[in-house]
Amino acid sequence: MFYTMEQKNIIEMMFPDAEEYNLILGSIGDFVEKKILPHAAKIDEEEIFPRQNLENVEKQGIMAIPFPQDYNGLGLPYPLYVAALEMLAKGCSNTALQVSVQGMVCEGIRLFGNEKQKNEFLKQKGLVEGKSLAAFALTEPCCGSDAKSIQSKAKRTGENYILNGTKTLITSPGEADHILVFAGSDRGICAFFVPRDTPGFTITKLIPKLGFRGTKLSEVHLDNCEIPVDNLIGEEGKGLEYGKQILNSGRMTIAAMAIGIAQAAYEKSLSYSRERKAFGDSISQFQLVQEKLAAMATEINAARLLTYYAAHLKDKGKNIALEASQAKLYSTEMALRVCDNAIQVHGGYGYTDEYDIHRHWRDARLLTIGEGTSEIIRLLIAHLVLKQ
Ligand SMILES: Cc1cc2nc3c(=O)[nH]c(=O)nc-3n(C[C@H](O)[C@H](O)[C@H](O)COP(=O)(O)OP(=O)(O)OC[C@H]3O[C@@H](n4cnc5c(N)ncnc54)[C@H](O)[C@@H]3O)c2cc1C
Known part of the structure; x- marks a missing residue:
């Protein structure tokens, strides 16, 4: 089953009276296995933006899972969202990354936008469902890491803001319809909702990279981009504070993706170890290989528990800065260990393009860097526990 027993057990533990949640997640698992997974290797090899997959994800309603029904969301609990993202990342990491970024932008508007913005951006523009796509800049x-030092500037002129500056290492802004852009005004850093077709908004560079090759890492130039004051999210000068809170959700979904990527590498290692023969036996019979499989299975589930727990707390309206950071730190470092060992279990073939296993390692490598490096997350966790 694509929806694993371990996932099912955690969801049942959290929602003992909601068998329908398992049915929903079971059908999402079937969908990912049939419609998303088959395209994943080609998307990586040929560096194709996963638009077709994203259209299917939109029809399946995955992006809308945790958002309020008032804005065309499904209003379902957050643990279902992280469980769905885990499966999506197991099927196709590139598709999952866009969903994760989109979720972060939607969450920012949901938390800090006014009612008009929520109706217009989340609902009418179809961001919650995934009818249009978003980027986070x-x-x-x-x-x-030192986000408070950003140099992009926002200057108010009458009923508009004029944005100038350069953003880099941004996931797929050229493919997105709307970009949440952070820039500093006289009052501090602000968050703006910028339509991609705004004059002066230009993709200046596509940046080749190690993994997540279906997403388009880009540099963006903002040259006198004029946007209405109505597109300022929340209050002027509070953008950095909003960014931190938005990243709490983002970190939880990055953790879910790390688990999905690790699960894919683990399942491939399990079946390869049963098939591959050495010294007259299948390599799964060798205790040093078993040690790797045991560590993979255990660490993946530990990461899952941390991440679903953070999602559960978010549903309860708790501040999850600590739990989301712990889930992100542990899950992403775990995914790197698991994917590295998965290559080892595959031996020489693990290093070649004949087996689709190093893709998972290349993808996992990003996750200890994006949305807060492991170093920054460790500092944040230490700060939060010392404050308690
Ligand atoms: C594939 C990819 C996709 C991305 N997508 C997006 C996106 O969509 N939107 C977006 O805004 N950004 C995105 N990023 C950028 C990403 O968030 C940053 O790369 C990340 O936050 C680290 O920033 P940096 O690269 O400037 O590294 P730096 O901040 O320069 O850090 C370099 C090293 O120094 C360490 N370091 C820095 N400060 C400290 C400190 N105080 N103590 C200890 N160590 C420290 C870091 O941990 C790191 O190891 C993406 C990056 C990649 C690679």
Whole structure:
């Protein structure tokens, strides 16, 4: 089953009276296995933006899972969303990354936008369902971790803001219809909703990369981009605070993706170890291989528990800065260990293109960097526990 027993057990533990949640997730698992997974290797090899997969994901309603029904969401609990994202990443990481970024932008508007913005951006523009696509543009050439030092500027002129600056290492802004852009005004950093077709908004560079090859990592130039004051999200000067809270959700979904990627590598290792023979026996009979399989199975489930727990707390309206950071730190480092060992279990073939296993390692490699490096997340966790 694509929807694993371990996932099912956690969902049943959290929602003992909601058998329908298992049915929903079981059918999402079937959908990912049949419609998404078959395209994943080609998307990576040929560096294709997964638009077709995303259209299917939209029809299946996956993006809408945790958002309020008032904005065309499904209003389902957050643990179902992370479970669906885990399966999506197991099927096709490139598709999952776009869904994760989209979820972050939607969550930012849901938390900090006014009613008009929620209706217009989330509902009418179809962001919650995935009818249109979003990107998140915080990082600049000067600064990623040190986000408060970004240089892009926003100047108010009457009923508009004029944005100028450069954003880099942004996931698929050229494919998105709308971009959540962070820039500094006289009052501090602000968050703006910028339509991609705004004059002066240009993709200046596509940046080749190790993994997630179906997404389009880009540099963006903002040259006197004029956007209405109505597109300022929340209050002027509070953008960085909003960004931090948006990233709490993002970190949880990155953790879910890490689990899905690790699960894919683990399942491939399990079946390869049963088939591959050495010294007259299947390699799964060798204890040093078994040790790897045991560690993979255990660590994946530990990461899953941390991540679904953070999602459960989010549903309860709790501040999840600590739990989301812990889930992100542990799950992403776990995914790297699992994918590295998966190559080892596959021996020489694991290093070649004949087996689709190094793709998972290349994808996992991003996750300890994006949306807060492991170093920054460790500092954040230490800060939060020392404050308690
Ligand atoms: C494939 C990909 C997709 C991305 N997508 C997006 C996106 O959609 N939107 C977006 O805004 N950004 C995106 N990013 C950017 C990403 O969020 C940043 O790369 C990340 O935050 C790190 O910033 P940096 O690259 O500037 O590294 P730096 O901040 O320069 O850090 C370099 C190294 O120094 C360490 N370091 C920095 N400060 C400290 C400190 N105080 N203590 C200890 N160590 C420290 C870091 O941990 C890291 O190891 C993406 C990046 C990649 C690679």
